[in-house]
Amino acid sequence: MNRRLRTLALIALLVGSLGAAADTPPKPGMTWDSLKDLPDFSGWWNLAGFPPLPQIEAMKPQVAAVLRSWSAKTTAGTDPADIDGMKRSYCGPQRFSGFNGGFQDYVEFLFTPGRVTITNELGLIRRIALNAPKPAGREATNTGISVAHWEGRTLVMETSGLDPEMSINEPQRRYPVRIGRNARIVERLSLKEPDVLQIVMQVTAPDLYARPVETTTLYHRDHKHVFQEITNCTANDRAFDGATGRERFDMTPPADLPPPPSK
Amino acid sequence: MLNAKGTTIGVALLLLAGMHGAQAHHSYAMFDGSKTLTVSGTVAKLEWTNPHVFVWIYVPSTKNPGKYDLYAFENGSPNAITKVGWTRDSLQAGDKITVEYSPLRDGRNGGHLTVAKLADGRTLGSVGGLAAAPSFKRPSPAPAEQKP
Numbered sequence: 001m002n003r004r005l006r007t008l009a010l011i012a013l014l015v016g017s018l019g020a021a022a023d024t025p026p027k028p029g030m031t032w033d034s035l036k037d038l039p040d041f042s043g044w045w046n047l048a049g050f051p052p053l054p055q056i057e058a059m060k061p062q063v064a065a066v067l068r069s070w071s072a073k074t075t076a077g078t079d080p081a082d083i084d085g086m087k088r089s090y091c092g093p094q095r096f097s098g099f100n101g102g103f104q105d106y107v108e109f110l111f112t113p114g115r116v117t118i119t120n121e122l123g124l125i126r127r128i129a130l131n132a133p134k135p136a137g138r139e140a141t142n143t144g145i146s147v148a149h150w151e152g153r154t155l156v157m158e159t160s161g162l163d164p165e166m167s168i169n170e171p172q173r174r175y176p177v178r179i180g181r182n183a184r185i186v187e188r189l190s191l192k193e194p195d196v197l198q199i200v201m202q203v204t205a206p207d208l209y210a211r212p213v214e215t216t217t218l219y220h221r222d223h224k225h226v227f228q229e230i231t232n233c234t235a236n237d238r239a240f241d242g243a244t245g246r247e248r249f250d251m252t253p254p255a256d257l258p259p260p261p262s263k
Numbered sequence: 264m265l266n267a268k269g270t271t272i273g274v275a276l277l278l279l280a281g282m283h284g285a286q287a288h289h290s291y292a293m294f295d296g297s298k299t300l301t302v303s304g305t306v307a308k309l310e311w312t313n314p315h316v317f318v319w320i321y322v323p324s325t326k327n328p329g330k331y332d333l334y335a336f337e338n339g340s341p342n343a344i345t346k347v348g349w350t351r352d353s354l355q356a357g358d359k360i361t362v363e364y365s366p367l368r369d370g371r372n373g374g375h376l377t378v379a380k381l382a383d384g385r386t387l388g389s390v391g392g393l394a395a396a397p398s399f400k401r402p403s404p405a406p407a408e409q410k411p
Binding site for chain 1: 390
């Protein structure tokens with residue numbers, strides 16, 4: 001075969017390969033067109049009921065004991081800083097330890113080709129790669145490393161690489177109980193009804209839990225909601241003294257308070 | 264005596280209250296959630312701000328007739344209480360108001376608002392913190408219980 005024939009054969013082979021690739025449908029969520037066929041998660045979502053509770057009965061006994069004691073003391077009126085010595089900061093970054101928000105705030109789920117982004121009005125941002133291998137060798141972070149894929153009409157997300165120092169109730173780092181090393185969170189998101197989103201979550205956290213725990217959280221879509229940022233990072237917060245890490249109830253009257261009513 | 268299940272449920276309730284406190288910013292250890300007090304007075308100001316809305320009211324003094332005591336009541340964030348019907352215009356200075364609240368443990372005049380009742384019949388509640396306490400009674404269906 002001379003050089004010319006070899007070149008033509010190579011071109012034919014390349015064209016054939018490209019044609020075969022073009023015939024393979026993209027995986028769900030990888031193109032703008034394929035997004036149209038997926039469940040509609042658009043809009044703002046409001047938590048239905050309560051956030052997933054810490055599963056104290058599944059915790060390792062020594063961890064559960066710490067949490068029970070701490071809860072009893074704070075309920076009786078002891079300042080958390082006096083129990084565990086932790087100086088709390090309410091102005092830290094948003095973190096993910098199993099709750100996407102929705103209690104005070106609203107949550108949104110954004111889809112672009114190859115990517116899911118979860119945000120809430122407190123400022124959480126989770127970036128989730130679709131149909132991608134889990135990258136190795138990354139630093140532990142506030143939201144970890146998340147990958148996802150579609151199983152029919154259910155979006156399955158897996159998160160690892162979470163900062164082991166993260167409290168089980170982030171972002172406030174309020175509990176003296178950490179999620180620990182090698183935590184893994186699997187979430188399965190699906191529409192239970194057209195405007196009801198269900199997240200079934202399984203948490204595996206070997207330092208914290210004696211066994212994997214599963215919770216189910218529901219969200220309602222609010223078609224009328226208009227985005228409103230919420231922040232705990234407020235100077236002169238009446239409920240918290242940022243200098244001491246202790247809670248307070250600051251009764252300094254507002255400067256523009258009107259006088260008392262006249263008789 | 265509580266059995267094991269009762270203890271677990273009790274702890275879960277404590278955690279639930281605490282967790283909501285955290286979602287609403289702090290532990291609420293400063294409030295006595297086992298008590299509910301009521302005062303009536305005149306709205307001085309609705310302090311509509313993050314991370315907590317505060318309601319300031321003048322209450323006729325029982326110790327100094329003819330004078331007023333200033334009371335302060337904490338509530339959830341603007342986002343949170345908007346979910347149960349509050350707006351930044353819900354209260355105006357001069358409005359007559361009755362407030363049910365969990366008092367401060369240190370005895371000062373104020374606490375965490377649970378229910379506010381206005382002279383025109385409106386009732387406004389609370390979200391966050393002590394709203395999760397077992398004794399808390401919501402004045403209207405919680406957002407979670409409302410169908411979209």
